[in-house]
Amino acid sequence: MSTHPTRHRPSGLAFALASALTFGGSGVFARPLMDAGMDPLHVTWLRVAGAALILLPVALRHWRLVLRRPLLLSAYGLFPMAGVQALYFAAIARIPVGIALLLEFLGPVLVLLWVRLVRRRPVSPAAVIGVVLAVAGLSLLLEVWAGMRLDAIGVGLALGAAAAQAAFFLLGDAMGEDADPLAVIAFGALIAGVVLGVLARPWTLPWELLGAPLPLGGIAPPGWAIAVWLALVCTAIAYFTGVSAIKRLSPQVAGGVAYLEVVTAIVLAWILLGEALNTMQLLGAVVIVTGAFIAQTAVPTTPTTTAASDLDEPTATTPADEGDPTRARALDRD
Template identity: 60%
Template sequence: MHWRLSTKTTGLLLALLSALAFGGSGPFARPLMDLGLTPLHVTWLRLCGMVLVLSPVAWHYRLVMVRQWRLMLAYGVFPIAGVQAFYFASVARIPVGIALLIEFLGPIFVLLWVVSVRKQPVARTAVWGVLLAVVGLAALLEVWQGIRLDVLGLMFALAAAACQAGYFLLSDAAQDDTPPLALIALGGTIAFILMTLIAQPWSLPWSLLRNPISLAGTPASAWVAVFWLGIVSTALAYVTGVAAIRRLSAPVAGGVAYLEVVTAILLAWVLLGQALNGVQMLGASIVVLGAYLAQRSASHTVSAEIPAHERETSS
């Protein structure tokens, strides 16, 4: 008997795999930063793996780069390089789960842009999504006790959310004949070149990678984290995310992508010992619900197809 999965089932499995892959970026990046690597160096290492895997794809779509170089440049700078660099800078200062939850407020930034700049009306569910996300964020940060987290870390997370909004807005600007995989491969190449200039990998303390890292209290090679970030959390995550979107509608793929938050929180707890308390878990659930409602509204408002992430990811 031959088993054959339907297109929708295959899409859901790919979206799930993408979310799980993206969710591991923060928990595997933090040990590298604890060794002494800067967030910029970790971002460069992650993009290096992505370029190594997707360079044949970028070469295949090189003519798209010639026709739409402005779009590719913006996509590489904001949704790919910007999200990852700001997210890792945030993870270096605040818990992984909180950083990712704040990053996932990106759809709310889109709705604010649509209302204030484009002067377009939004659905009532969008308003409820924004309100829920704000309430959930207040519980997540436990604002009644004063914000005890690193303020700069919170600002970096908000910057990542603003860059994440670029997925919506730039996808809306993309022409119908622009393959999503071309956006990722060419945008990733541009992001890698940009981060090479900024991070200056020739100054990267490579000797630190000979030191072991701690994962779930067990020593492990630092190169395990480097491999995971570059191959699993970036190349595999993006490719499976694009494949999922081709088989599912953008809202469904985007909804499954919110499992990235769950994955990141669980992995941060298991691998790093970063646990959220009961109130913060409730706040996290409300943030996810609010951001999801906003994401669905944003998808319909700007007619954008969103990669199944962080998410850079991100997540």
């Protein structure tokens, strides 16, 4: 049986804040490469392949994890690593960074729905209110009364990223204490790099762009510097701090703090890319963040020191567990 470390809010909140700030800049720093002509899939592959190269020593050190948790590593590579990045970067090639990220951050609402409908845990009235607010804010953001003003494919891609992001929070909580977070991320990046490499065909990548200066706000760093920043800060560090936050808090609470990523992205997109929301869209953004935050933080969390994971290891219960509501909830959550 795998175990979670004891939930610890102070350190968990610090990790969650760091994750939000590092994740928040990914779309902004990727945009110069795409504006220069690089395909979003190529940018995604550069990001995860660079992170895989940086974390390769970690993967080699923890190679036995492949034997113990193959399903967890495969799911993590396919959904949080490959899925979120590919869908999000494809979305920001069609719609503004801030809007794409707002749509992606319906992911914590999907976590709430998963907890209620699949795990069959009760959801408070505040959670329902939060979901209603999030949907209402989405309507304002898309200005549905005027007909879809945003690119419909871009919106669909961002919503796909939301589903993959929900998997990030759920899989992060399913790791257990026996799986080192950095090792899971290292193997996830390796798997994502291979999967995306088949799709992206890196030999067709315009490598010359990495040596060219690319405009980013008032500066023009070389393309390779942007790629390194994406791989190291916006991927390796961002995922590590994010998983560390989930393990110390819960998927719901970590998802709430992660909404600072939306604020970070919108502010950076405004300063560095000149992207701004109109008044109605800004109102919609505020309503989405407020509603989704209320929705997922309304789920009660129970501190626990031991729990079984859903992937690779069966969940075992005993008659004593079934008679202990706190223990039963802990096992159900994990």
